[in-house]
Amino acid sequence: MTDREDPPGPADPEDLVRSAVQDGVVPGAVLITGRGAHGPVRTAAFGTTADGPLGRPVTADTVFDVASLTKVVATTPAVLRLADTGALRLDDPVRRHLPDFAGAGKSEVTIRHLLSHTSGLPPHRDFWKLPGGPADRRAAVLAEPLEGLPDTAVRYSDLGFILLGEIIAAVAGQPLDAAVQELVLDPLGLAASRYLPPAAWRENIAATEAPPGGEPKCGVVHDENAESLGGVAGHAGLFSTAPDLAHYLQACWLADESLLSARARAEALSLQTAGLDGARGLGWTLPGDVWDHMSPQWPATGAGHTGFTGTSLALDPVSGIWAVLLTNAVHYGRGARAKELRRVVHAAVAARAGVNAR
Numbered sequence: 001m002t003d004r005e006d007p008p009g010p011a012d013p014e015d016l017v018r019s020a021v022q023d024g025v026v027p028g029a030v031l032i033t034g035r036g037a038h039g040p041v042r043t044a045a046f047g048t049t050a051d052g053p054l055g056r057p058v059t060a061d062t063v064f065d066v067a068s069l070t071k072v073v074a075t076t077p078a079v080l081r082l083a084d085t086g087a088l089r090l091d092d093p094v095r096r097h098l099p100d101f102a103g104a105g106k107s108e109v110t111i112r113h114l115l116s117h118t119s120g121l122p123p124h125r126d127f128w129k130l131p132g133g134p135a136d137r138r139a140a141v142l143a144e145p146l147e148g149l150p151d152t153a154v155r156y157s158d159l160g161f162i163l164l165g166e167i168i169a170a171v172a173g174q175p176l177d178a179a180v181q182e183l184v185l186d187p188l189g190l191a192a193s194r195y196l197p198p199a200a201w202r203e204n205i206a207a208t209e210a211p212p213g214g215e216p217k218c219g220v221v222h223d224e225n226a227e228s229l230g231g232v233a234g235h236a237g238l239f240s241t242a243p244d245l246a247h248y249l250q251a252c253w254l255a256d257e258s259l260l261s262a263r264a265r266a267e268a269l270s271l272q273t274a275g276l277d278g279a280r281g282l283g284w285t286l287p288g289d290v291w292d293h294m295s296p297q298w299p300a301t302g303a304g305h306t307g308f309t310g311t312s313l314a315l316d317p318v319s320g321i322w323a324v325l326l327t328n329a330v331h332y333g334r335g336a337r338a339k340e341l342r343r344v345v346h347a348a349v350a351a352r353a354g355v356n357a358r
Helices: 012-021 067-085 113-117 133-144 156-174 176-188 199-204 224-228 241-254 262-268 339-353
Strands: 028-035 041-047 238-240 303-307 309-316 321-327
Touching: 012 028, 012 241, 012 321, 012 339, 028 241, 028 339, 041 241, 067 113, 067 156, 067 176, 067 238, 067 241, 067 262, 067 303, 067 309, 113 156, 133 156, 133 224, 156 176, 156 339, 176 241, 238 241, 238 321, 309 339, 321 339
Parallel strands: none
Antiparallel strands: 028 041, 028 321, 303 309, 309 321
16 A cells, blocks of 8 residues: 555645745735634735835835725725714615715615615716816716616626715715724724825835836825825725734624624625625625625635725635735736735635635
């Protein structure tokens, strides 16, 4: 008889991220993984904040432009907190809070439709190319016609979340960044998360993409629409660190006592789009959606989100596993460099935790 070698164990998620940096897939990355609200975490940081002499080694505390993670770290919890207090209802018509949101079919669009990307609004428009200032661009978002009737299709829409940001500001009676600070960031102690990072943070911020003929953006939001709105918007604009986002997942979504009510959390992480062509919660992407980045190995009860700059979050409220992966992949250009990395990392996290696949 011959000795048989044991089959190799699951891949180490940190090794996968290290290899991606060494192979030039992404310039720098921070990965934090854990299980539950209070369990131990694993943290690893690799690479540099930028190419060339201006680049610094990435550390766990490097600040990233988290792009569309803004939708689930700032906008979604701010809306849910306002709903918990009764300041708004998820099934309120958008026009109740934004009267200028007018046009065919728009009277039927609710806050829930915006959160679940079922409003009928288009995914994107280049509002940043319009003349004028932020007020003109906000007016253009409000005036944008629907592409379809609400609650008939899933269209991942930045426009919907820009409107949610406007609703938060209107209901809270203060600018969006101040409202998010008061409703979400300060109560959770997320001191390294904010819109419009100060100049003192610049040397610790991972650079994103260079505009044609210019220097890479660093501390200025990469998303052109968000920048044209003054750097503060419901769909993008937040800067944060991996430890802050790890704490956000644990304290807001996995802890027994949370900033949000148990009902709000359960609703946000449950399927809102049954019978439609996508799997969305409130804000969150669910397994099986076209934007699902969590891999087939991630539990079916999970949820997550990505950001265009190369960032992602994933969690599972049942098993308790979670992962924060921040990269500045867009520094190398707009190709989907982080897409496959996310999938293999989340597959490895799930496998090492021994959770059941879908």
